[in-house]
Amino acid sequence: MGLSKNTITVKDGALGSGGGYASNAFAIIGISEKIPSGIITISSISEIEDMIGEGQLRDFLVDAFSFKTPPVAYVKVIAGSVIGTKSAITKTGTGKGTFTIAGDPRNQYKIKITIISAGGLNVATFQAEVDGRLLPKATVPALGTGYTLGNTGLTLNFDDGNPQIGETAFVSGDTFEFTTTAPSATNEELLNAIDEVFEAKKSFRLLCVALETDKVFWSVFQSRIEAETDKNFFCRGLTFGRDINESETRDQYITKMTTPEQERGMVEGKRIQVVLSVCSIVDAINGNTDYRTVMGKYLGFLMQNKIYESPAKTLLGAVGGIEAIKKYLESGEEKSFSLDGHIKALDKAGFVTVRTYHEKAGIYFTSGRTLCDEGSDFGEIMNCFVMDKACTVVAKRLFNFFNKDEDIGSDGTILGLSYIKAYGQQPLDDMKYINNEISSGTFIVPKEQDLLKTKNLNYFVEIVPKGYIVTLTGTINFVNPYVNK
Amino acid sequence: MARKNNEELNDQVEISETGVNIEQPKKEDISVSQENIEKMQESSKEQEESKTIEVWKKELKIKDWIFVGLCTFMNWASGKSVTKKEFEEHLNCFLNAKIGG
Numbered sequence: 048m049g050l051s052k053n054t055i056t057v058k059d060g061a062l063g064s065g066g067g068y069a070s071n072a073f074a075i076i077g078i079s080e081k082i083p084s085g086i087i088t089i090s091s092i093s094e095i096e097d098m099i100g101e102g103q104l105r106d107f108l109v110d111a112f113s114f115k116t117p118p119v120a121y122v123k124v125i126a127g128s129v130i131g132t133k134s135a136i137t138k139t140g141t142g143k144g145t146f147t148i149a150g151d152p153r154n155q156y157k158i159k160i161t162i163i164s165a166g167g168l169n170v171a172t173f174q175a176e177v178d179g180r181l182l183p184k185a186t187v188p189a190l191g192t193g194y195t196l197g198n199t200g201l202t203l204n205f206d207d208g209n210p211q212i213g214e215t216a217f218v219s220g221d222t223f224e225f226t227t228t229a230p231s232a233t234n235e236e237l238l239n240a241i242d243e244v245f246e247a248k249k250s251f252r253l254l255c256v257a258l259e260t261d262k263v264f265w266s267v268f269q270s271r272i273e274a275e276t277d278k279n280f281f282c283r284g285l286t287f288g289r290d291i292n293e294s295e296t297r298d299q300y301i302t303k304m305t306t307p308e309q310e311r312g313m314v315e316g317k318r319i320q321v322v323l324s325v326c327s328i329v330d331a332i333n334g335n336t337d338y339r340t341v342m343g344k345y346l347g348f349l350m351q352n353k354i355y356e357s358p359a360k361t362l363l364g365a366v367g368g369i370e371a372i373k374k375y376l377e378s379g380e381e382k383s384f385s386l387d388g389h390i391k392a393l394d395k396a397g398f399v400t401v402r403t404y405h406e407k408a409g410i411y412f413t414s415g416r417t418l419c420d421e422g423s424d425f426g427e428i429m430n431c432f433v434m435d436k437a438c439t440v441v442a443k444r445l446f447n448f449f450n451k452d453e454d455i456g457s458d459g460t461i462l463g464l465s466y467i468k469a470y471g472q473q474p475l476d477d478m479k480y481i482n483n484e485i486s487s488g489t490f491i492v493p494k495e496q497d498l499l500k501t502k503n504l505n506y507f508v509e510i511v512p513k514g515y516i517v518t519l520t521g522t523i524n525f526v527n528p529y530v531n532k
Numbered sequence: 533m534a535r536k537n538n539e540e541l542n543d544q545v546e547i548s549e550t551g552v553n554i555e556q557p558k559k560e561d562i563s564v565s566q567e568n569i570e571k572m573q574e575s576s577k578e579q580e581e582s583k584t585i586e587v588w589k590k591e592l593k594i595k596d597w598i599f600v601g602l603c604t605f606m607n608w609a610s611g612k613s614v615t616k617k618e619f620e621e622h623l624n625c626f627l628n629a630k631i632g633g
Binding site: 238 | 631
């Protein structure tokens with residue numbers, strides 16, 4: 048006798064071209080200041096900083112927990128051996144002094160130091176600004192005494208620049224600016240962390256990688272998550288791609304990101320979503336506003352809504368906490384992505400983006416695209432979640448059938464067929480009538496089965512998903528009632 | 533090739549004899565060394581032999597998702613032939629590469 052196994056084959060019917068499911072839980076992997084061992088559970092926004100400290104992962108979690116209904120997060124923090132980089136310092140003003148930057152950045156920062164009152168070391172005062180958030184005014188420290196720049200992981204070591212007579216080390220209004228990139232990890236480190244998350248056997252509907260990724264990782268991610276379906280664990284993956292860099296225009300960026308031979312790659316990722324939009328986002332803990340990918344907001348939005356609801360459903364309202372879509376300096380002008388050109392192209396290529404509407408203020412998600420062909424049944428996340436849940440609840444329900452004895456009738460068929468059908472139908476009825484997640488679902492067990500010979504029960508599940516109104520086409524005209532009399 | 537290596541080994545034995553505190557290797561030690569040489573030669577031959585990446589994946593028991601990532605990383609298409617050494621070097625390179633390139 049073979050090992051008991053329930054083999055579920057998910058079929059894509061290409062409609063677009065022609066119970067134990069943890070709907071409020073997600074798993075997330077990222078880099079942070081504190082590195083707790085194993086996988087920790089976070090269920091409230093107030094726990095985030097205490098448990099993981101500062102860093103990019105903190106930002107995503109804060110965004111994900113910024114909605115009314117808090118999700119449950121299974122968090123795996125990795126050390127990440129790729130340290131963040133620090134740009135050169137851009138100085139304005141006449142002072143002779145400067146500083147060097149020690150330490151490794153814990154996140155992507157935009158830092159500005161402004162001299163408030165003139166003088167030398169231990170005399171002049173300054174104020175630091177991290178991502179637009181002002182830190183308390185401080186005295187330029189004496190030589191050899193570093194200034195700890197908030198919780199960034201950086202220390203500034205000031206030097207007066209040896210001013211001559213008539214010169215000043217630090218002049219009021221002098222500014223110093225620099226940027227940093229967030230630390231990252233290697234493919235191996237991340238893959239090991241993903242293995243650890245899956246081995247923990249937690250129930251979640253999304254596995255989120257809070258690191259900037261590219262087509263190489265997207266291909267790995269899709270394949271890794273797909274492999275879990277062999278164990279009847281069904282979830283989806285979420286990550287984010289790079290933003291525009293300073294040396295390219297919006298058009299160049301869009302071409303690179305949407306061309307298969309370039310950065311889009313050939314990945315057919317039905318199980319993964321990649322967020323590309325960057326917005327000015329209000330931090331739900333400290334009230335600070337800075338530019339971040341909208342991945343954390345997207346994650347929280349998905350978790351707060353029903354599994355069958357599109358993240359682009361306008362009835363849900365605009366996404367809270369997003370102030371503006373990022374603009375990019377091009378030919379001396381600040382420009383954002385065009386809706387009909389750039390956003391449409393990114394959406395078609397399978398990326399998650401945000402948009403605005405003429406009819407109402409606020410920022411909305413364009414769609415719930417997965418990184419695959421838009422004509423696929425799984426081209427949007429709602430159908431993916433619904434299918435994952437159906438597979439999960441059916442698999443759990445049928446667990447009791449492994450090695451179960453059945454009476455065989457005189458014609459060789461299973462006698463208790465109607466009971467089996469009703470038993471398998473129950474979770475689908477729950478999805479339809481209790482949770483309103485599907486239009487209908489039918490559990491089918493073919494009558495003609497030779498259980499005595501095959502020791503296998505064949506079944507099929509047919510689900511009619513919900514339909515979604517993506518576009519509206521109407522005609523409005525005046526009518527003269529007199530003519531129609 | 534094997535003969536040349538044996539000659540080199542004999543040379544080394546002779547050099548050892550001239551040493552003051554070095555014991556002369558026993559005959560059986562030499563035969564073990566010869567076995568090792570043969571293994572090294574086989575291993576070296578294997579390193580030089582080109583096989584398709586699918587074959588290396590199977591032989592080296594590479595997980596599906598790592599293989600998919602490696603192929604995307606290297607821009608390899610199905611049927612690409614490389615030596616074992618090349619395969620392992622590129623695999624190592626992929627695993628140690630920064631996420632996001």
